[in-house]
Amino acid sequence: MNTHPSVRVLPPPAAGLLSLIFPGLGQLCTGAVRKGLLISTSFLTLTALGLWRVSVLAHRETGWIDKLQKALSRQPGFMMLVILLFAAVWLTSIWDAYFLAQKRKKDRSAKGRNIIFALILTHFFVIGWQIAEIDLVKMVQKFPDTIPPLLKILMPWEAAIHRDRIEVDAKARILVDSEGEIPPVPEMIEGQPYIQVEPRTGKLSRMDSQGNIVEGTAVTIEGSGYAPLTEVQIFWNDAVGNAFRPRIDGTYAGTMTDAKGSFSYRMTMPYRLVPPSADGPQYHTVEGRQLQGMGSPKPSEPLVLTVQLIIETIFMGMMATLFGIIFSIPISFLAARNLMFGSLWSKILYYITRTILNIIRAIEPLIWALIAVVWVGLGPFAGILALTIHTIAALGKLYSEAIENIDPGQIEAVQATGATKLQTIIHAVIPQMIPPFVSFTIYRWDINVRMSTVIGMVGGGGIGFLLVQYIRLLDYRSAGIAVWFIAITVSILDYVSAEIRNKFI
Amino acid sequence: MLEVKNLTKIYSDGTVALKNVSFTVQDGEFLVVIGLSGSGKSTLLRCINRLIDPTEGDILWNGVNTTTAGTKELRVIRRKIGMVFQHFNLVKRSSVMTNVLCGRLGYVSPAATLIGRFSRQDTERAYRAMDMVGIRDQAKKRADELSGGQQQRVGIARALMQEPEMILADEPVASLDPVLAHTILGYIEKINQQTGVTVLCSLHYLDLVQRYATRVIGLKAGEIVYEGTKNDILNMTDTQFKEIYGEEAQRVGTGSITGGTQL
Ligand SMILES: Nc1ncnc2c1ncn2[C@@H]1O[C@H](COP(=O)(O)OP(=O)(O)O)[C@@H](O)[C@H]1O
Numbered sequence A: 001m002n003t004h005p006s007v008r009v010l011p012p013p014a015a016g017l018l019s020l021i022f023p024g025l026g027q028l029c030t031g032a033v034r035k036g037l038l039i040s041t042s043f044l045t046l047t048a049l050g051l052w053r054v055s056v057l058a059h060r061e062t063g064w065i066d067k068l069q070k071a072l073s074r075q076p077g078f079m080m081l082v083i084l085l086f087a088a089v090w091l092t093s094i095w096d097a098y099f100l101a102q103k104r105k106k107d108r109s110a111k112g113r114n115i116i117f118a119l120i121l122t123h124f125f126v127i128g129w130q131i132a133e134i135d136l137v138k139m140v141q142k143f144p145d146t147i148p149p150l151l152k153i154l155m156p157w158e159a160a161i162h163r164d165r166i167e168v169d170a171k172a173r174i175l176v177d178s179e180g181e182i183p184p185v186p187e188m189i190e191g192q193p194y195i196q197v198e199p200r201t202g203k204l205s206r207m208d209s210q211g212n213i214v215e216g217t218a219v220t221i222e223g224s225g226y227a228p229l230t231e232v233q234i235f236w237n238d239a240v241g242n243a244f245r246p247r248i249d250g251t252y253a254g255t256m257t258d259a260k261g262s263f264s265y266r267m268t269m270p271y272r273l274v275p276p277s278a279d280g281p282q283y284h285t286v287e288g289r290q291l292q293g294m295g296s297p298k299p300s301e302p303l304v305l306t307v308q309l310i311i312e313t314i315f316m317g318m319m320a321t322l323f324g325i326i327f328s329i330p331i332s333f334l335a336a337r338n339l340m341f342g343s344l345w346s347k348i349l350y351y352i353t354r355t356i357l358n359i360i361r362a363i364e365p366l367i368w369a370l371i372a373v374v375w376v377g378l379g380p381f382a383g384i385l386a387l388t389i390h391t392i393a394a395l396g397k398l399y400s401e402a403i404e405n406i407d408p409g410q411i412e413a414v415q416a417t418g419a420t421k422l423q424t425i426i427h428a429v430i431p432q433m434i435p436p437f438v439s440f441t442i443y444r445w446d447i448n449v450r451m452s453t454v455i456g457m458v459g460g461g462g463i464g465f466l467l468v469q470y471i472r473l474l475d476y477r478s479a480g481i482a483v484w485f486i487a488i489t490v491s492i493l494d495y496v497s498a499e500i501r502n503k504f505i
Numbered sequence B: 001m002l003e004v005k006n007l008t009k010i011y012s013d014g015t016v017a018l019k020n021v022s023f024t025v026q027d028g029e030f031l032v033v034i035g036l037s038g039s040g041k042s043t044l045l046r047c048i049n050r051l052i053d054p055t056e057g058d059i060l061w062n063g064v065n066t067t068t069a070g071t072k073e074l075r076v077i078r079r080k081i082g083m084v085f086q087h088f089n090l091v092k093r094s095s096v097m098t099n100v101l102c103g104r105l106g107y108v109s110p111a112a113t114l115i116g117r118f119s120r121q122d123t124e125r126a127y128r129a130m131d132m133v134g135i136r137d138q139a140k141k142r143a144d145e146l147s148g149g150q151q152q153r154v155g156i157a158r159a160l161m162q163e164p165e166m167i168l169a170d171e172p173v174a175s176l177d178p179v180l181a182h183t184i185l186g187y188i189e190k191i192n193q194q195t196g197v198t199v200l201c202s203l204h205y206l207d208l209v210q211r212y213a214t215r216v217i218g219l220k221a222g223e224i225v226y227e228g229t230k231n232d233i234l235n236m237t238d239t240q241f242k243e244i245y246g247e248e249a250q251r252v253g254t255g256s257i258t259g260g261t262q263l
């Protein structure tokens, strides 16, 4: 490095002073133009961002002092850190300008240090953390809330099967809290469930004057003729026929039948207010109800819908790919440099095509779907349209690159044998085109099916629509079925497309 | 007999690749074209089978002017001229067999190739061509699975399928090591000597030129600066060499027939 003692450089204190007036100014005037500009613009941006966040935190306050105080009281940690970094950037810029000027006195092209950029970057990330509303505490604290729905989503299969059910019951009468004729043992009817209760008279549980429960008579309920290994619910009917299900220690009265469909259940008679007007013998009824599955299990409605929509989804991806191929092949020729760099006009056409393709590709299919829904209404067609538009652009570019990569040597060699144009295309061009075309197309099909699983969320048809609906209805098991089907479909697709592509490359 | 008369080629970007080149090749000659990279060797060979259209001049082959030939005539001319390339130019994804059969395309009707079928005779001819260069057992492999030397043999077999009267070889051994270079040029020489096929071949190694050429022409910046017989090249002087290869060129191992003396 050459030293130029004759070149005048700003004296270090002046450089420092300039950066005190505005960060970066000192560096700028010392000749480090790019560094100075970078510091100044960063500082301006950080100031603006900081002020914006303060006014967001204190949107009701008017004066800046009030706003600052409010912001400080709301998020003291963040505010302190930002103010500290703000000061640090400012001070470092002063020190940096001084240091740089001092160095440049000896060597015109001295570089100085870049600690200030580390500070600026930190500052940006601190503000970014706050803008993004990152809240790790909430994330950890609220995590348990997600477990029940998550478990349902992970294990949704009981919602996948549906069985028609029928309720059967058997009754037995019991004389309660009164004198009278003890009811007979119920008669057994062939093919029907049956219960009997012993003893057939007793006292209900009641409440004494201190409000304590006095236990009633213990009874044993014997049942038979029920479906085996299925729950039986015990109900109690009072004298006027009000049925209720007694609770014993918080759980409802009931038991499971054994392998023969019989059960024996012991309980104390429940607490029940007897109507004051009642006199004479009071007969209550004990009831054993059972819900029995009827016929064979059937797929549930959510399962059927999910299967239908996953098929719709796969076909949406396929149709979009098909239409994409049809349109992108001719377009890819216009976007191939080696074909279009002949005349000026074709060159212009090439650049126009490329630009349009790039713009279309830059817009995500989900956004195209929003537009398509306005265009052709809700449903799978909107999704197909959106995916097709994106596919044309994506495949158009990939295909054109495949065309650009054609080896002219192979064409030349086949031409040299005396082959006609058609023969040259068949024997030299197509063999070169097939592998990339197949590979890109399969790749795109894969993407399209993936995309059609989410495109329904904005109304573009397919499984996504159903999934969003189930989640909005908090029907996590049904949502789980959809999620599982999406996962399975996408994995299979992943595998298949990788296999096909490997075959062709 | 091949007569090149006042051949000039100016590319569309203005590059003058050939300047008023004239020479004659008798049937059965093994003519070697030498010259620095960029001197116009490839352009010259490609003008002969019209892979490149000459700007001016005439090329008469057995009395027929190839420069004015129409599509149909050109097909008939091309199928009698085999071509071998530096980078082999095989259709990489096709099998060796398919590549060799491609040499027959000039004879079969385009309709037949649409179905992708070649006749039994052609398949048998392909096996014979592969036998000649010792690659029959590779027939089913994909072309890009072969080594460089094997690929060039496929290239020669493909040219043989044309039942050529002339072979154009554009630096056929420049991508191969010296031992392989001799093998490949040996095959070309065998074809030349056994069936009397005229050979036009551009080469880079002096010892190969001295070993295989029956006659040599030297190109420099698109002009012929040297013409000599086998004896002439064996006794080539440094001055003549510098004429062709420029001032900076060194002649290593004068007249040496062994070793890979590179110009
Ligand atoms: N397609 C082309 N367009 C423009 N210039 C070309 C083209 N092909 C070759 N040239 C130029 O023509 C000259 C001769 O090239 P070439 O015949 O390939 O020489 P060689 O085969 O002896 O290396 C070189 O200057 C080269 O850059």
Ligand SMILES: [Mg+2]
Pocket (backbone or CB within 6 Å): B038, B041, B042, B043, B171
């Ligand atoms: Mg060349």
